[in-house]
Amino acid sequence: MIEKTALLIVDPYNDFISEGGKLWPYGKEVAERIGMIPNMRRLLASARQAGVLVVYVPHRQFEEGDLEGWKFLNPSHARAKHIRPFLRGSWGAELHPDFPRDAADFVVQEHWLHNGFVGTDLDMLLRARGIERLVLCGMRANTCVEGTARYAVEIGYHVTIASDSTAAFRWEEWQATMEANAPTFAHAIAKAEDIVRGWQNA
Numbered sequence: 001m002i003e004k005t006a007l008l009i010v011d012p013y014n015d016f017i018s019e020g021g022k023l024w025p026y027g028k029e030v031a032e033r034i035g036m037i038p039n040m041r042r043l044l045a046s047a048r049q050a051g052v053l054v055v056y057v058p059h060r061q062f063e064e065g066d067l068e069g070w071k072f073l074n075p076s077h078a079r080a081k082h083i084r085p086f087l088r089g090s091w092g093a094e095l096h097p098d099f100p101r102d103a104a105d106f107v108v109q110e111h112w113l114h115n116g117f118v119g120t121d122l123d124m125l126l127r128a129r130g131i132e133r134l135v136l137c138g139m140r141a142n143t144c145v146e147g148t149a150r151y152a153v154e155i156g157y158h159v160t161i162a163s164d165s166t167a168a169f170r171w172e173e174w175q176a177t178m179e180a181n182a183p184t185f186a187h188a189i190a191k192a193e194d195i196v197r198g199w200q201n202a
Helices: 024-034 036-050 075-083 122-128 141-154 171-184 192-201
Strands: 005-010 053-057 133-138 158-166 188-190
Touching (some): 005 036, 024 036, 036 053, 036 192, 133 141, 141 171, 158 192
């Protein structure tokens, strides 16, 4: 089962989860409350030790003019246009230093909104390597993690969401995903320690 499993790390940018990041003030309270960063570190280290494929699922690194002229600018992009996170070439668009890419890891094409599959090579990469089971963590619970997880279920993957390794901008958003929404589509919602234990005993 391990060889058919991938850990998807969604949007681990400095702007999201590093002190000084443009969006960190929004997510800091929830991230610290659940211990997101140490739990993500534990997941990543365990995945590499167990031979689980590690895949980074990054948001679009914006460039000047990217969001100009959109006919239906959604709330997330409206916020991005104002705050301008993940600017290509900036510190904020670099991976958090605790989650550097290893030579065996993969970074898929950037997603523009909430779904890591749409317009990217994520599905092709996973299927080409025989991956059937996904564990998701990262930012944010109610947007990119949930959007990617829902789609993964729709196209046939077994999906686990690492609840204490996935944060949101508000506690109510985190609760909405972990307690109301995810139980209706995800195959499992688990803490990092339980996921790690499962990999160690596989």
